Amino acid sequence: MRTGNAPTRRLGRLVVAVPYLWLLLFFLAPFAIVLRMAFSDAATDLPPYAPHFQGFSQLGEFIAALDLENFRLLGDDPLYWQSYLYSLRIAALTTLIALAIGYPLAYAMASAPRRWQSLLLVLVILPFWTSFLIRVYAWIGILRPEGLLDMVLAGTGVTSEPLRLLNTEAAVLIGMVYSYLPFMVLPLFATLQKLDRSLLEAAADLGAPAWTAFATVTLPLSIPGILAGSALVFIPAVGEFVIPDLLGGPDTVMIGKVLWSEFFSNRDWPLASAVAVVLLFVLVAPLALLQRARLTRGGAA
Amino acid sequence: MxxxxxxxxxxxxxxxxxxxxxxxxxxxxxxxxxxxxxxxxxxxxxxxxxxxxxxxxxxxxxxxxxxxxxxxxxxxxxxxxxxxxxxxxxxxxxxxxxxxxxxxxxxxxxxINMMFQSYALFPHLSVGDNIAYGLRREGLPRQEITRRVAEMLALVKLDGLEKRRADQLSGGQRQRVALARSLAKRxxxxxxxxxxxxxxxxxxxxxxxxxxxxxxxxxxxxxxxxxxxxxxxxxxxxxxxxxxxxxxxxxxxxxxxxxxxxxxVAEFVGDINILEGRVASVTGEIVRVETAIAGAVELDEEAASLAAGETIFVGLRPEKITLSHDEPVQAVNKVAGEIWDIGYLGDFTMVQVMVGGDDGQLLKVALANRTRRIERPFAWEDRVWLSWDVEAGLVLPP
Amino acid sequence: MKRLGPGLIMALVAGFAFLYLPILALIAYSFNASRLVTVWGGFSTHWYGALMANQPLLDAAWLSIRLAFVSASVATALGTLAALALVRYGAFRGRTLFAGMVLAPLLMPEVITGLSLLLLFVSAQVERGFWTVTIAHATFSLGFACIVVQSRLAGFDRSLEEAARDLGATPIVTFWTVTLPLIWPAVAAAWMLAFTLSLDDLVIASFTTGPGATTLPMRLYSAVRLGVSPEINAACTIMIGAVALVVIAASLLLKRDQLASA
Incomplete structure (x- = not known):
């Protein structure tokens, strides 16, 4: 649609151009560099890591100089692909547990009297605003040997043996679920709150008992919220670094931590870049498929 | 209000x-x-x-x-x-x-200024600032703006509401502010x-x-x-x-x-009955049209362009039709029918009459309710006559 | 008014207990006189005193606040422009790429964002420190700021802007006198979100920083790795208190705005 006049359109171009250029420079360009770095050789390439890309005239030479060594290593060394799989597993478990805890919570919030709802919402968001690091740190104090949990269990006489939860997969899962729970609750609450209560009344009027009404009306209608919440938990969980690093142990090696140590401990920047490229692909591929499925469905409707 | x-x-x-x-x-x-x-x-x-x-x-x-x-x-x-x-x-x-x-x-x-359907009053500004908005853009001196705002408020009779916010006004007042704002720049x-x-x-x-x-x-x-x-x-x-x-x-x-x-236009503006027919004859200013439903009808029209045999539509406004139980002997245009529906609307009553048999056409007749009599002279399924003057009908192209 | 069943009340209580008990425990132990976490040695503000004497931590905190202030301001300005571009100038060339780039940092693992920006700074041979972290934080919080402003702009009655144009305001004057005052609460909320995101970030800062620019989360991280100490609890408590204040201010601001626009 052509609206406005020449000065208006010039202004419009400016409004688009400023953030556009910023993102091209600080988002897209860095990616190109990561991509190129992933094809570089660690042994010979110290910063600034030749081969530099020298324009399209030398594209052939450039491609010839690309080194697939890093990706070969990622495929061969079980450390890498196992940690990818392990990250997906932890992220999936985190998503499921967060859904199991978050759905009843969101449902209860959406069923609460309206004047309480905004307060409940703030209460869910508030921990999200406090530092990530602080929330993880709080769990160290609870889970560590002779920490709060052990004290409470001993005090109530359940068990006097220390549970030794810290530095285990269970600790990582607890920390992940705790940190990402708000991301699950918020979209679920938004979906459930919008749900027309008269639909449930209609179901009851047509003879459905409360549970049947829930299973046949509420649950199917809240699927968009479940999907959104799951995506918001799963995607960042895969690349998570801080939680497995602080709460996990030697056997909870997630890919974010691998990238971190390749970079900071081994100083192998090309390999770290290759890890990043593969991680991105692992994350983007399912998202792109999901988006495509949604688009085709939208187009058909 | x-x-x-x-x-x-x-x-x-x-x-x-x-x-x-x-x-x-x-x-x-x-x-x-x-x-x-x-x-x-x-x-x-x-x-x-x-x-x-x-x-x-x-x-x-x-x-x-x-x-x-x-x-x-x-x-x-x-x-x-x-x-x-x-x-x-x-x-x-x-x-x-x-x-x-x-x-x-x-x-x-x-x-050129515009009064928007939603009024588009700036919610973050007072009534006075809304009206002054366009004047400020012209860079008028402060006293002049104050004077013009007061003048506009007086014009739309909202004096004294200058400091109110738009959301503190009634619907009618909001409309007046919008009007004053769009008139302020003359x-x-x-x-x-x-x-x-x-x-x-x-x-x-x-x-x-x-x-x-x-x-x-x-x-x-x-x-x-x-x-x-x-x-x-x-x-x-x-x-x-x-x-x-x-x-x-x-x-x-x-x-x-x-x-x-x-x-x-005939159907968009007001209510109208449309009869399809063919021009039978044009005599001076009187056009005779043969209609399928109401037989031959006569219209007083400047009809120089019409020729016999042409298919046209005759438009008839509901309020220009007279309804009676007995056949109006004097009337040139008349047709018999049966009342199918009566809609009481207070100031007038809209009667739907089926003419030309059960598969014919429903014609609307508007009856002005001139008295407070509750008993109406017409009832459902009454056999009635519709009649109208030669000036009532109008010729519409197909 | 409907009543909550006992099951739903249980879900609320358990859910919020899970969310809040760890934080409350952390706060409680910051007032413990004993250094041992297992022993309650009585109420004390000793660790807050010790914190005030911890110069490296205070320096890091001051650096983080300045950094968050600048990066949040840049991110909000760019995010607002991006939101205007997406909502107002609907179909421009390269819109899909643009929308993708705005939203990608929301989903991107922080390790990747950090790594890629570091590689950019290295290849551009920029000296790393305060400004590289600022740019990195502004880039990744831009998308969050954009979403907050975008949702506000989407509900914006465009006839208000047209009315301003009709009354003689140029596009720029229209933006300053009508658009900005009306989206202001969202812009403020976006700024606060960007501010806390920057204040909270460990990973991206670790990648993009240089010598002499150690942020608060980086200091805390190395302290936490060494183990639990009441001094860290005290530092965390102060941060929680500050964030709570900001969030309450923000929600009051938004609520007032909702009342005004209702």
């Missing part, structure tokens, strides 16, 4: 001439070849993707005219007005104001987009007259866009009916209602 809204018009209305109709008749610049139009649309076309919103349209508005653009939603009337305000650019053609091409002039440099032309749409019915009626008084008092040119035919007919000196991006008919309201030139 409050007392301010309701009582405001009394003094103004008292000033009105006894018969506004006769006054309005004298004002016909569109029939005066020497009159200079204020606004001219010359072959203007506007498309959105595949839809042609305004289609090769030409139109002239004259100074001091109250012009109404009437049409169903999606007919292009809003696009036409937004092009005049400068929010849309025509794809072809040009728009002149006082003889100057303003097609490429951006909205903020046009001496535009050459004021555009009003569905100005009464957000008002309740009682307030709407009083505001219509008030707007007319304001317009004649200030000597401004108004263009109202509306889908409400009562509104257009009450206020306008001249109105245009728009359909599919074209102006179907332009003329004074009574002309549009009593002499529509097409079946679309």
């Amino acid at each position: 409050n007392a301010r809204d309701a009582g405001a018009l009394a003094p103004l209305r008292a000033k009105r001439k006894a018969s506004p109709g006769s006054v309005r008749r004298a004002f016909q610049p569109w029939n005066d070849p020497a009159a200079e139009p204020l606004v001219v649309f010359r072959n203007v076309t506007k498309r959105f993707d595949t839809v042609t919103a305004v289609d090769d349209l030409s139109l002239a508005l004259y100074p001091r005219e109250f012009f109404a653009l009437l049409g169903a939603s999606g007919c292009g009337k809003t696009t036409l007005m937004r092009m005049l305000a400068g929010f849309e650019q025509p794809d072809a053609g040009e728009i002149l104001l006082d003889g100057v091409d303003i097609t490429a002039v951006p909205p903020h440099r046009r001496p 535009p050459k032309l004021l555009l009003l987009d569905e100005p009464m749409a957000a008002l309740d019915r009682k307030l709407r009626e009083s505001t219509q007259f008030e707007l007319m008084d304001l317009q004649s008092e200030l000597g401004l040119t108004f263009m109202v866009v509306t889908h409400d035919q009562d509104e257009a007919m009450t206020m306008a000196d001249r109105m245009a009916v728009m359909n599919h991006g074209r102006l179907v008919q332009i003329g004074p309201p009574d002309e549009i209602y009593e002499a529509p030139t097409s079946r679309y």
Whole structure:
């Protein structure tokens, strides 16, 4: 649609151009560099890591100089692909547990009297605003040997043996679920709150008992919220670094931590870049498929 | 609604001439070849993707005219007005104001102001600041702005509400603020987009007259866009009916209602019964039409262009038909039928009569309720006669 | 008014207990006189005193606040422009790429964002420190700021802007006198979100920083790795208190705005 006049359109171009250029420079360009770095050789390439890309005239030479060594290593060394799989597993478990805890919570919030709802919402968001690091740190104090949990269990006489939860997969899962729970609750609450209560009344009027009404009306209608919440938990969980690093142990090696140590401990920047490229692909591929499925469905409707 | 809204018009209305109709008749610049139009649309076309919103349209508005653009939603009337305000650019053609091409002039440099359907009052500004907004953009001195704001508030009878915020006002008051804001810059032309749409019915009626008084008092040119035919007919000196991006008919309201030139206009403005028929004979000013439903009917029409044998439609407004139990022996045009439905509407009753047998055609007859008698002379399934004068029917092209 | 069943009340209580008990425990132990976490040695503000004497931590905090202030301001300005571009100038060339780039940092693992920006700074041979972290934070919080402003702009009555144009305001004057005052609460909320995101970030800062620019989360991280100490609890408590204040201010601001626009 052509609206406005020449000065208006010039202004419009400016409004688009400023953030556009910023993102091209600080988002897209860095990616190109990561991509190129992933094809570089660690042994010979110290910063600034030749081969530099020298324009399209030398594209052939450039491609010839690309080194697939890093990706070969990622495929061969079980450390890498196992940690990818392990990250997906932890992220999936985190998503499921967060859904199991978050759905009843969101449902209860959406069923609460309206004047309480905004307060409940703030209460869910508030921990999200406090530092990530602080929330993880709080769990160290609870889970560590002779920490709060052990004290409470001993005090109530359940068990006097220390549970030794810290530095285990269970600790990582607890920390992940705790940190990402708000991301699950918020979209679920938004979906459930919008749900027309008269639909449930209609179901009851047509003879459905409360549970049947829930299973046949509420649950199917809240699927968009479940999907959104799951995506918001799963995607960042895969690349998570801080939680497995602080709460996990030697056997909870997630890919974010691998990238971190390749970079900071081994100083192998090309390999770290290759890890990043593969991680991105692992994350983007399912998202792109999901988006495509949604688009085709939208187009058909 | 409050007392301010309701009582405001009394003094103004008292000033009105006894018969506004006769006054309005004298004002016909569109029939005066020497009159200079204020606004001219010359072959203007506007498309959105595949839809042609305004289609090769030409139109002239004259100074001091109250012009109404009437049409169903999606007919292009809003696009036409937004092009005049400068929010849309025509794809072809040009728009002149006082003889100057303003097609490429951006909205903020046009001496045209608009009253928005939603009023678009700035919620973060007070009433006074809303009215002053346009004056501040002109860079007028502070005292001048204060004076003009006070003048505008007095004009729309909102004195003393200057400090209020827009959300603290009633619907009628909000409309007045919007009006004052758009009048404050003394535009050459004021555009009003569905100005009464957000008002309740009682307030709407009083505001219509008030707007007319304001317009004649200030000597401004108004263009109202509306889908409400009562509104257009009450206020306008001249109105245009728009359909599919074209102006179907332009003329004074009574002309549009009593002499529509097409079946679309006849059916869009007011209620009408349409009878299909063939011209049997044209004798002087009397046209005889053979209809399938009502037999031969006679019309008094300037029918020079009609020829015998031609298929036409006869339009008949419901209020121009007389209903009786006994056959009206004197009547030239009459037809018998059976009452199928009676709708009591308070001021009149709409009776639906089936003529031409059970598979015939339902004709609407409007009966004015002149007495408070509850018992009605007509009942369902009554056999009745419909009759009308030769001047009542009108000829519509197929 | 409907009543909550006992099951739903349980879900609320358990859910919020899970969310809040760890934080409350952390706060409680910051007031413990004993250094041992297992022993309650009585109420004391000793660790807050010790914190005030911890100069490296205070320096890091001051650096983080300045950094968050600048990066949040840049991110909000760019995010607002991006939101205007997406909502107002609907179909421009490269819109899909643009929308993708705005939203990608929301989903991107922080390790990747950090790594890629570091590689950019290295290849551009920029000296790393305060400004590189600021740019990195502004880039990744831009998308969050954009979403907050975008949702507000989407519900914006465009006839208000048209009315301003109609009354003689140029596009720029329209933005300053009508658009900005009306989206202001969302812009403020976006700024606060960007501010806390920057204040909270460990990973991206670790990648993009240089010598002499150690942020508060980086200091805390190395302290936490060494184990639990009441001093860290005290530092965390102060941060929680500060964030709570900001969030309450923000929600009050938004609520007032909702009342005004209702």
